[in-house]
Each structure stands twice: as C-alpha cells, then as structure tokens.
Amino acid sequence: MIAALVKDGRISIRALADQIHISRANAYSRIGRMVADGVISAFTARLNPQRFGLGTSAYVLLTIDQNAWRSVSWMARYAARSEAEGTIDRPRTRHAPAATENGRKPLCEACSRPSP
Secondary structure (H helix, E strand, O other), X not given: OHHHHHHOOOOOHHHHHHHHOXXXXXXXXXXXXXXXXXXXXXXXXXXXXXXXXXXXXXXXXXXXXXXXXXXXXXXXXXXXXXXXXOOOOOOOOOOOEOOOOXXXXXXXXXXXXXOO
16 A cells, blocks of 8 residues: 555555455545554655756855956856757857956957957
C-alpha cells in the first residue's frame, strides 16, 4: 500500500484498493490508521523546479577598482542578455575598457581604440 501511495499520492481509494486487492473500506481504515499513527505525515506534490520557474541562482561577490564598476556592470548585462538570446558574439559598438597600465588611457578590447 505504501509503495502505491508513494508512486502516486493522488490515487483514488477505489483504484488503490483494486491495485492491492483489498476492499475500499479496508483501504480507508488502513490509510486512516497510518495517518493517525504518523506513518503518513503529509500528502504533498513534488515540483519540477525548472518548469516552476526556479532555475539555478547564485550570489556572487566581486572586488573591483572603484572606477571599473561601469564597465563591469555593462559586461554583466551584456553577458546576461547574450545568454538569454543565445548569442555569444562580442559587442562591436560599445567600448569596454581594458585595464590601464602606466597611466595611459585604456583601450577598448573590442576594437583597440581609446575608450571614451
């Protein structure tokens, strides 16, 4: 009886009784006794997290230079949009500055021009 209930918690008493070859009255009394004794603690539904809209989530902690947040924010938005659209090409119009060296103006990684 337990195996049948675990397999399908929404099975009707009639179908359960037929499946395990007992009377409906006996099935009712057995289920009632198991609920009263705490053998069955709840009747629940198992959800598919992806179909329910609960995909994988993550908290990310970044340590960056104070003035780099704009380019990091832009790159994160671009990556999220590209993933959602299924594209992975690098942008050609937006200037994403590379790291500065020796106080020079950073160059855009996409087109090698000075960043604005």
